[in-house]
Every structure is written in structure tokens, then in C-alpha cells.
Amino acid sequence: MxxxxxxxxxxxxxxxxxxxxxxxxxxxxxxxxxxxxxxxxxxxxxxxxxxWNQRADHESYARDYLRFAIGKIIDHRGNSASRSVDKLGELAWLLGRDDIVAAMDHADYPMYGAPKVKAFADGFGWPFLDDLDGDGRLSLARMADGQQCDPPGCERGCAD
Structure with a gap:
């Protein structure tokens, strides 16, 4: 890139x-x-x-930061998730992917920015993993659709 x-x-x-x-x-x-x-x-x-330090490989950084951002969404970390969305948007711009920037801008922000982060991952063709917690109910895919992570009710803080 x-x-x-x-x-x-x-x-x-x-x-x-x-x-x-x-x-x-x-x-x-x-x-x-x-x-x-x-x-x-x-x-x-x-x-x-x-x-000041210059970063040499922005694509690798973007891939790593995507994993970090997904972790913040799963952990229901509001401020950290918001920061991640900002950084991923800027990484998409930096890598010349205005289409991804537009997709992220168009996506809603519920559930800790999961729809925006999914737009980033999808735009690059990178995995947006549906990680599950220990009891198998936490769904990143649900969050990306703007729904609670846990259908019976989230104990971590997300709400529809």
C-alpha cells in the first residue's frame, strides 16, 4: 500500500x-x-x-491496531474504543483508502464503535473476528449490528 x-x-x-x-x-x-x-x-x-519516532510499516500497524480496537470493543471500553475508531479512520486515510474512510463515516457508532471498526476491517478485507467470552455468549458480530453483545442482557455495560 x-x-x-x-x-x-x-x-x-x-x-x-x-x-x-x-x-x-x-x-x-x-x-x-x-x-x-x-x-x-x-x-x-x-x-x-x-x-518523535517515525513508523515504517503502517499496514502492519493498522492490522495490529485493528486487533487492539476489537479488544476495546469486547471489553466495553468507551473512551479507548472511541480513540481506536479515530486512529483507524486516520490509518485508512493515511493508507489512501478514502473509500474506507467514507464507509466508517457512514457507519453508526453504537456498541463502542463496532460498526465503524467492522467497516474498516471489511474495507481492507481483514478479519473482524467474532470472539466469544468464556461462556460463549459475547458476540462481536451482534455489536457490529448495533445490538447488545449478549442477547439475554449485557452485564458489562452495553445497551441497545
Missing amino acids: TIRTQEEIVTRIWALRANSGDAFGFREEVLVEALDLDHAHQVIAPRHSAE
Whole structure:
């Protein structure tokens, strides 16, 4: 996969800042790690240059982060799941997949963003695993359809 150009990434970071479209900086974090040092200097303060690391393989990171995001959905972690959706959306953009960004934007957010994360996985053709908890009732697929994870009633916090 080909990632966006350095100039496109810098422009997107400035646009996110101008529109307050990334209140907690999760999207920007993904983007800054895609920049080389010269371009990173355009968007990070010099005092932070020592902390900056460039990520080399964004596709592997996206695959790993998808698994992480699914874990946050299964664990009913609201804030972490929201952060995961933001980061996955930015990874899709970074990897040049505007179709996936649009699918994620179109998907609803119930059940800890499961429909959005499923749109990401489906767009790349990567597995969206239907992991089950110990008693076999927790269903990620149900959550992606906007339903409770456990048909009799979720004890972890999700609701229809």
C-alpha cells in the first residue's frame, strides 16, 4: 500500500488543528508518526523532536491496531474504543483508502464503535473476528449490528 505524501500529511495535520477535529490528538499522533523528521519539524515543537519516532510499516500497524480496537470493543471500553475508531479512520486515510474512510463515516457508532471498526476491517478485507467470552455468549458480530453483545442482557455495560 502506498501512503499519502509528506505534504498531504502535513496539510491534514494543520487542517485537523484548524477545525478542532482532533480534540485529544489521537488522529494527529497517527499522522505525525508517518512523517520524516524534516516534515515532522513543521508540525511539532523542536523540544519534542527527541521524542518523535517515525513508523515504517503502517499496514502492519493498522492490522495490529485493528486487533487492539476489537479488544476495546469486547471489553466495553468507551473512551479507548472511541480513540481506536479515530486512529483507524486516520490509518485508512493515511493508507489512501478514502473509500474506507467514507464507509466508517457512514457507519453508526453504537456498541463502542463496532460498526465503524467492522467497516474498516471489511474495507481492507481483514478479519473482524467474532470472539466469544468464556461462556460463549459475547458476540462481536451482534455489536457490529448495533445490538447488545449478549442477547439475554449485557452485564458489562452495553445497551441497545
